[in-house]
Amino acid sequence: MLILHSFWLSLATYRVRIALDLKGVVFEERAHDLSKGEQNSPEFRKLNPAGAVPALEGGTRQPLTQSLAILEWLEDTYPTPPLLPPDAEGRAIVRSLFLLTAADTHPLVVPRVQAQLVKQFGSNDAAGRAWAAHWFREGLVAYEAQLAPGATRCHGEALSIADLALASHLIGVARFGVDLAEFPKIAAVGESLFAIPAFAAAHPRLQLGAPVESRV
Amino acid sequence: MLILHSFWLSLATYRVRIALDLKGVVFEERAHDLSKGEQNSPEFRKLNPAGAVPALEGGTRQPLTQSLAILEWLEDTYPTPPLLPPDAEGRAIVRSLFLLTAADTHPLVVPRVQAQLVKQFGSNDAAGRAWAAHWFREGLVAYEAQLAPGATRCHGEALSIADLALASHLIGVARFGVDLAEFPKIAAVGESLFAIPAFAAAHPRLQLGAPVESRV
Structure with a gap:
């Protein structure tokens, strides 16, 4: 198991x-x-x-x-089902979209980084949230430029690991109050993704250990 | 081309x-x-x-x-030659070692992050270097725990993308003055890697655009 x-x-x-x-x-x-x-x-x-x-x-x-x-x-x-495209270029694109969150955004806002901002720069809760919001917003700019108009997935028609990454990015976006208004392609893909049962059921606020009043 | x-x-x-x-x-x-x-x-x-x-x-x-x-x-x-192991577990290990640098360390110290530290927290050159040194050191702790005693490569006997990542990590370690003394397994792998012509010739200080007096 x-x-x-x-x-x-x-x-x-x-x-x-x-x-x-x-x-x-x-x-x-x-x-x-x-x-x-x-x-x-x-x-x-x-x-x-x-x-x-x-x-x-x-x-x-x-x-x-x-x-x-x-x-x-x-x-x-x-x-x-596969979560990577069948062609090498498609796989590269999907992996690079994944890394927009998993390398270029998320590692900047995790608890150990927030703790170091407090320790080294005297950051506080508001500054830590502003820091996180800044990076989630930067990630949105890069995603929006790479999604196709009218898309319901990050790449082509099939679900891929890029969609898992964008969905996780959007949870951070919501948590830190970043406005999605400027990012219509992302908003459309996000809406389509969160309608999928696996994406909805895996949401952090529904997991083991989440506080009942969680509103992430 | x-x-x-x-x-x-x-x-x-x-x-x-x-x-x-x-x-x-x-x-x-x-x-x-x-x-x-x-x-x-x-x-x-x-x-x-x-x-x-x-x-x-x-x-x-x-x-x-x-x-x-x-x-x-x-x-x-x-x-x-392959830079990923033939087995799925080996590939996972090598990719996770790669991401210790490429996701958990390097994105924290790049120019755009340094610029945001200046803007949001009034960081300066010394604070930016201390920030970078902290994260390169954290990465070393995680690498050291995962390398085999006596190893000359990050995983097994063959070169892999994990070795590319560790070599890049070590360039950051040197640039920001992090002491390698506590990390003997990393030091041994690093010595072996930088003896390989492709690793030595690709060194940042030898590249197009590097200042002649570069001492990275």
Whole structure:
């Protein structure tokens, strides 16, 4: 049985949770409260020395980490339905869209970065939220320029890992109050994605450990 | 003919340059001075709406961006020598090591982030360097925990994209004065990597646009 180590608010875990669901993979979720620093325990560091979720245990000799590496492994191991295009250029485009969030946005706003902003620059809650909002907005600009007019998916007609990434990006956008008005192509794709049961059911606010009053 | 759009200091471009060289792919390099904001010109934004290097033009209908997406495309298109392991678990491990730098470290220290630290928190040169050094050091901790004792490569015996990432990480480590003394496994792998001609020749300080007195 696969075990997905998670934190309810984690956007990276959200991406993996959707893929597991779309591919019909049975898994068990184990929640770690990153807001309480549980990722710094020696047990957790044995699971992932980088102290981050998601980690996927049970399908490999050592636990897998990093959402993109996990998604590529899922693609290799459970190829149906595919979440990568059949052609090399399509795969490159989809991976680069994925990395707009997973490399260029999300790593800038995670708790360890917010903590370092407090420590080094005296950031506070409002400044941390403004910082996060800035980067989510920058990501939107780059996504909007790369989506096709009238699209309901990030690339072509089929769902891909780029859609998982955009959906996770949009959760950050909502959480930090970024206005989508200037980004009509993204808004249209987002609306279409969140209508898919796997995307809706995997939403952070519905996960193990999320506060009942959660409004992310 | 492939065209690699680059900036001499770019660690992400460094990773791609090594792979092109290892795979014997003929390419031409076109330098853009990111320190002068050339990535913000309308022409450059047409190439990459995210305003970042590397971008690889000429092998696909649209230019490819993001070092990992480009490397996967190179792997698909020029499979010899392989830079990904033959097994799914190996590929996942190598990709997750790659992302320790390409997602969890490098995006935190690039010029656009440094500029935002100045704008939002009044950062200066010394604070920006301390910020970068902190994240390169965090990355070292995570790498060191995942390398095998006595290793000369990040994963197994063969070169992989993880080695490209670690080499780029080590260039950042040197540039920001992070002490490697606590990281003997990384130091050993690094020494072995920089002895490889493709790694040495691709070094940022030797590239088009680098100042003669460059000591990165």
